[in-house]
Amino acid sequence: MPSFIPKTILLIILCGLSPLSYSKPQADFSPQTDQFTLTPYGDNYALPFFYTTDPNQEYFSPQNPNGNDINKANFQFQVSLKYGLASNVFTANDGIYFSYTQIANWQAYDRSAYFRDTQYQPELFWVFNQDIDASGWNWHYTRFGFMHQSNGKGGHFERSWNRFFLETQFGNDNVDITIRPWVRLQVKGHYDYNPNIEKYMGNGDIQFRWQPGRHILKLTLRNQIESGLSRGYEALSWQFPLYKKLHGYLKLESGYGFTISDYDFYDNAVGIGISL
Numbered sequence: 001m002p003s004f005i006p007k008t009i010l011l012i013i014l015c016g017l018s019p020l021s022y023s024k025p026q027a028d029f030s031p032q033t034d035q036f037t038l039t040p041y042g043d044n045y046a047l048p049f050f051y052t053t054d055p056n057q058e059y060f061s062p063q064n065p066n067g068n069d070i071n072k073a074n075f076q077f078q079v080s081l082k083y084g085l086a087s088n089v090f091t092a093n094d095g096i097y098f099s100y101t102q103i104a105n106w107q108a109y110d111r112s113a114y115f116r117d118t119q120y121q122p123e124l125f126w127v128f129n130q131d132i133d134a135s136g137w138n139w140h141y142t143r144f145g146f147m148h149q150s151n152g153k154g155g156h157f158e159r160s161w162n163r164f165f166l167e168t169q170f171g172n173d174n175v176d177i178t179i180r181p182w183v184r185l186q187v188k189g190h191y192d193y194n195p196n197i198e199k200y201m202g203n204g205d206i207q208f209r210w211q212p213g214r215h216i217l218k219l220t221l222r223n224q225i226e227s228g229l230s231r232g233y234e235a236l237s238w239q240f241p242l243y244k245k246l247h248g249y250l251k252l253e254s255g256y257g258f259t260i261s262d263y264d265f266y267d268n269a270v271g272i273g274i275s276l
Contacts, residue, residue, distance in 0.1 A: 028140070028141060028169065029095065029097070029127045029129045029141055029143070030129065031084060031087035031088070031093065031094055031095025031127065031129055032087050032088075032092075032095075034082070034084035034087070034095060034097070035084040035085070035086065035087045035095065036083075036084060037083070037084055038081055038082070038083050039081065039082055039083075039084075040080065040081060040082070041080040041081050041082035041099045041100075041101060042078065042080030042101050043078060043080060043218075043237065043239075043249070043275060044078060044079055044080055044081075044275065044276045045077065045078055045249040045251075045273055045274065045275045045276065046075075046076075046077040046249075046273045046274055046276075047075065047076045047077065047249065047251065047271035047272060047273035048075050048108075048272075048273050049073065049075075049271060049272050049273065050073070050074055050075065050076035050105070050251075050269060050270075050271035050273075051072055051073045051269060051270055051271070052072055052074075052258075052267050052268070052269040053072070053267060053268045053269065054266075054267050054268070055070050055072055055267065056261075056262040056265040056267070057069050057070060059157070059261065059262055059265070060116055060117070060261075060262075063116065063157065064107075064110075064114075064116070065112045065114055066110050066111050066112050070107065070110075070116055071107055071109055071110055073109055074105050074106055074107050074108060074109065074116065075105075075106040075107075075108040075109075076103070076104065076105050076106070076271055076273075077103070077104055077106070077273075078101065078102065078103040078104075079100075079101070079102050080099070080100070080101040080102075081099065081100055081101075082097050082098070082099035082100075083097065083098050083099070084096075084097055085097060085098055089126065090128075091128065093128060093129045093130065094126065094127060094128045094129065095126070095127055095129070096124075096125070096126050096127075097123075097124070097125055097126075097127060097145075098122070098123070098124050099122070099123045099124075099125070100120075100121070100122050100123075101120075101121040101122075101123075102118065102119065102120055102121070103118070103119045103259060104117070104118040104119075105117045105118070105259070117151060117259055117261045117262075118151065118152060119149065119150070119151055119259040119260055119261070120148075120149070120150050120151070120152055121147065121148065121149045121150075122147075122148050123145055123146065123147045123148075124145055124146050125143050125144060125145020125146070125165075126143060126144055126145060127141055127142070127143035128141060128142050128143070129141045136172055137170060137171065137172050138170060138171070138172070139168070139169075139170045140169040140170055140171060140176065141168070141169055142166075142167070142168045142169075143166075143167050143168075144164075144165070144166050144167075145164070145165060146162070146163070146164055146165075146185075147162070147163045147164075147165055147182070148160070148161075148162050149161055149162075149163070149260050150260065151259065151260050151261045153261075157261075158193045159193055159194050159197075159260045159261050159263065160193055160194075160260070161184060161193075161194060161197055161260070162184070162185040162186075162187075163182040163183060163184055163185060164182060164183050164185060165180055165181065165182040165183075165204075166180070166181055166182075167179065167180040168180075171209075174210065174211050174212060175208070175209070175210050175211075176207075176208070176209040176211075177206070177207070177208055177209075178206065178207040178209070179204070179206050180204050180205055180206070180207075181203055181204035182203060182204050183203075184197075184198060194260075194263060194264075196264065197260075197263055197264075199227070199231060199264075200223065200227075200231050200256045200257055200263045200264045201222065201223060201256075201257050201260075201263055202222050202223025202224075202226045202227065202231075202232075202233075203223075203226055204222070205220060205221065205222040205223075205233075206220070206221050206222075207219065207220045207221075214240075214241040214247075215238070215239065215240050215241070216237075216238070216239040216247075217236070217237070217238050217239075218235075218236070218237045219234070219235070219236050220233075220234070220235040220236075221233070221234055222234075222255075222257070223255075223256070223257075231255075231256050232255050232256070233253075233254070233255035233256055233257055234253070234254050234255055235251065235252065235253045235254075236251070236252045236253075237249065237250065237251045237252075238250045238251075239275045242274070246274060246275075246276075247274065247275040247276075248272070248273075248274060248275070249271075249272070249273050249274055249275035250270075250271070250272050251269075251270070251271040251272075252269070252270050253267075253268065253269045253270075254267075254268045254269075255267075
């Protein structure tokens with residue numbers, strides 16, 4: 001893990017989280033009320049400043065309309081929503097969802113601004129939800145589904161794969177741990193645009209979420225054990241209150257696979273902006 005992540009954790013503790021006012025996190029899924037309703041899924045944010053220390057010039061430069069190396073600074077944003085398709089499928093606490101997540105890197109500060117990279121991720125899944133009990137550690141939910149991930153490009157620049165995943169979350173009143181293993185689905189007769197992607201993206205991820213008051217901290221780890229700590233990925237995000245429901249958003253990343261386009265390339269990045 002890069003040195004700036006532990007330093008940022010220390011800075012957060014010193015600059016804004018004390019005294020702590022704990023509150024129970026909102027449930028990720030509520031099948032009864034989510035049915036036929038569009039609600040947030042992952043983080044929705046805009047980072048006017050997103051800086052990568054060593055961008056993948058070999059892959060991205062040939063696609064640059066400015067005819068030079070790509071800028072290390074860009075504008076990154078993510079939109080992530082889910083839609084409840086059905087509830088009470090097998091029990092009173094389950095449901096079927098469709099979700100869509102898109103993350104884009106916009107080279108807004110280049111002479112000819114363009115989207116250097118966009119990742120598309122639709123999902124279809126079933127979830128069995130449990131009520132969050134603040135009296136101790138509890139199981140929150142389990143879900144199973146299908147996930148497609150692609151950069152929407154063709155030919156030499158195409159990157160895409162499909163996965164089945166199983167996810168479960170447990171925690172207490174202000175801490176959640178989410179574990180998500182996955183299995184790649186390969187279709188016979190289809191060209192494999194990234195045959196070694198499992199070596200870099202691993203077989204699952206784990207996320208730790210801490211919610212003291214109106215602050216939300218998330219640490220995501222991927223491919224640590226499978227790669228022997230040689231091709232891992234770490235991401236730390238901090239959502240902090242600014243004004244009413246508007247939050248600031250700080251993101252630090254390090255490792256392989258910021259998006260699927262450069263899944264086999266190592267980089268470090270920092271971004272700052274707002275969360276909606």
